[in-house]
Amino acid sequence: MGAYQVLQGPEGYLPPAAAMQGVTLAGPGKAMIEGRHVEKQEAIECIAEKLLGATVPTFFPGPLVLWRTTDYAQERGKLIREISAEVGAKVIPMPDYRPKYPMINPEVEINPNHPNLTIWFNKIDVGVFIGVHCHQANLALKIIRGGTSCFTVALCAEEGHEEANVSLRETDNDTLRKLLATVKDLKKRRA
Amino acid sequence: MSLAITKINPAFVDVMPQEYLDLASDGPFAADKSVKDLGTFKELIEEHPLCAGCNLALAFRTLISALPCPEDTVIVGSTGCNSLAFPQLAIHNVHALFGNQNAVASGLKRGLKLRFPDQNKDVVVMAGDGATADIGFDMTMHSWIRGENITTVMFDNEIYANTGGQESGMTPFGTVRNMAPTGKNFQKMNVPEFAKQAGCVYVAKVSTANTAKIGQCFRNAVLAAREIGPTYIQIYTPCPTNLKMKPAESVALAKKRAKEDYAFEEYMSEEVENLLVSSGAIKPKVKKEEGKK
Numbered sequence: 143m144g145a146y147q148v149l150q151g152p153e154g155y156l157p158p159a160a161a162m163q164g165v166t167l168a169g170p171g172k173a174m175i176e177g178r179h180v181e182k183q184e185a186i187e188c189i190a191e192k193l194l195g196a197t198v199p200t201f202f203p204g205p206l207v208l209w210r211t212t213d214y215a216q217e218r219g220k221l222i223r224e225i226s227a228e229v230g231a232k233v234i235p236m237p238d239y240r241p242k243y244p245m246i247n248p249e250v251e252i253n254p255n256h257p258n259l260t261i262w263f264n265k266i267d268v269g270v271f272i273g274v275h276c277h278q279a280n281l282a283l284k285i286i287r288g289g290t291s292c293f294t295v296a297l298c299a300e301e302g303h304e305e306a307n308v309s310l311r312e313t314d315n316d317t318l319r320k321l322l323a324t325v326k327d328l329k330k331r332r333a
Numbered sequence: 334m335s336l337a338i339t340k341i342n343p344a345f346v347d348v349m350p351q352e353y354l355d356l357a358s359d360g361p362f363a364a365d366k367s368v369k370d371l372g373t374f375k376e377l378i379e380e381h382p383l384c385a386g387c388n389l390a391l392a393f394r395t396l397i398s399a400l401p402c403p404e405d406t407v408i409v410g411s412t413g414c415n416s417l418a419f420p421q422l423a424i425h426n427v428h429a430l431f432g433n434q435n436a437v438a439s440g441l442k443r444g445l446k447l448r449f450p451d452q453n454k455d456v457v458v459m460a461g462d463g464a465t466a467d468i469g470f471d472m473t474m475h476s477w478i479r480g481e482n483i484t485t486v487m488f489d490n491e492i493y494a495n496t497g498g499q500e501s502g503m504t505p506f507g508t509v510r511n512m513a514p515t516g517k518n519f520q521k522m523n524v525p526e527f528a529k530q531a532g533c534v535y536v537a538k539v540s541t542a543n544t545a546k547i548g549q550c551f552r553n554a555v556l557a558a559r560e561i562g563p564t565y566i567q568i569y570t571p572c573p574t575n576l577k578m579k580p581a582e583s584v585a586l587a588k589k590r591a592k593e594d595y596a597f598e599e600y601m602s603e604e605v606e607n608l609l610v611s612s613g614a615i616k617p618k619v620k621k622e623e624g625k626k
């Protein structure tokens with residue numbers, strides 16, 4: 143049996159947790175594509191390509207970037223908006239993690255307990271998580287992989303996510319600048 | 334730090350749903366709102382799936398509006414009707430396994446003290462009578478005996494409402510309920526008295542007949558728990574659904590009971606009284622005869 147691949151969904155109603163299938167987090171300086179450990183730059187290029195090739199690319203900023211108005215968070219916010227503008231992506235926030243029974247408004251927000259509603263409603267084909275606390279990100283990523291065909295990217299400030307199709311770790315603002323530069327570069331080469 | 338989490342990053346103001354814009358601009362954070370301000374600010378709890386006329390919902394809304402420091406509060410709930418409102422609550426809350434709420438809150442409070450030694454973090458338990466006085470009674474009592482710095486609120490609807498109407502320890506003697514057809518054959522537990530004996534430094538018995546009172550007592554209880562020791566609030570919250578009454582009649586029932594066996598009672602230790610007087614929360618000499626030992 144080959145290594146388990148964290149592929150674009152739908153994998154099925156209850157996909158196995160990638161970690162349980164033997165997928166491990168990449169170490170410092172590395173990244174992950176579909177569960178494989180790769181060089182960070184390779185993953186950044188993959189993200190840029192996916193974003194530029196998508197029909198409805200979307201950024202999902204979470205509470206860690208939406209609320210903390212430190213200088214660092216504000217700069218991070220600007221970078222996220224620059225990248226999303228560059229690739230023509232929507233920005234749909236995940237302001238908190240309340241299940242908000244009976245339903246959220248999928249047009250304007252995404253919720254980790256039923257992220258599929260927002261993906262389906264907006265027909266999102268590439269979704270980028272950033273600033274979402276890791277536990278909630280893993281939950282949302284797994285649900286998306288289970289029930290939708292959305293390609294997922296995790297721009298994690300900690301150690302990354304097994305459940306994402308592409309995952310960066312220690313995504314600081316410099317990494318975001320690198321992603322922005324890679325996107326611009328790729329656009330130029332394609333033009 | 335704590336208030337920063339109530340401010341929206343300027344880069345995302347244009348994409349934030351209206352609800353959050355309202356919370357940030359017109360919410361109760363650092364604004365010292367109270368019950369009398371209800372209707373004039375963006376509340377932390379708005380929609381909820383509880384029944385029409387639910388007095389628990391009324392008490393819940395009142396309590397939340399009276400929190401002295403919502404941005405630095407964690408509420409621990411338990412299984413029961415009240416837990417259905419929690420998912421909508423826009424501040425940190427934890428759903429504990431039925432009965433475990435005071436144990437979860439104890440650990441949480443201790444953890445928060447270690448993690449944020451220089452900040453106040455209020456931990457409040459809000460649970461039903463079944464969770465507090467029956468299945469979680471062990472956890473409730475021992476958290477008091479250990480002197481944990483938490484506030485415990487009991488929504489006393491005198492019934493297991495969420496599971497269809499079984500009797501609880503808080504159901505009055507002789508009461509017949511949907512699933513207690515022969516009538517209860519022992520007394521209602523006197524939890525306020527247990528609370529005093531177990532070391533609660535502030536205890537109040539209130540009802541939805543007087544929501545302003547709920548707000549004041551709750552505020553006192555949270556401040557006292559922060560500085561001194563465990564505190565307890567017991568609120569009579571009749572359930573129109575199980576009692577098969579019209580929603581509009583339920584507050585009338587609370588008013589009736591407030592004149593009978595659910596009259597307002599308040600106890601506070603001398604230390605709490607000094608604290609509340611010195612902080613301006615109460616005027617001196619409010620002690621009811623309950624308080625005198």
Ligand SMILES: Cc1ncc(C[n+]2csc(CCOP(=O)(O)OP(=O)(O)O)c2C)c(N)n1
Pocket residue numbers: 389412413414415430431432460461462463464465468488490492493494495496501
């Ligand atoms: C460990 C456990 N035991 C029993 C139950 C079943 N149960 C769910 S709600 C409930 C009664 C709740 O009564 P109360 O605490 O008074 O809350 P109310 O619904 O009246 O607000 C019970 C017994 C459960 N969910 N978990």
Ligand SMILES: [Mg+2]
Pocket residue numbers: 413461462463488489490491492493494501
């Ligand atoms: Mg009850």
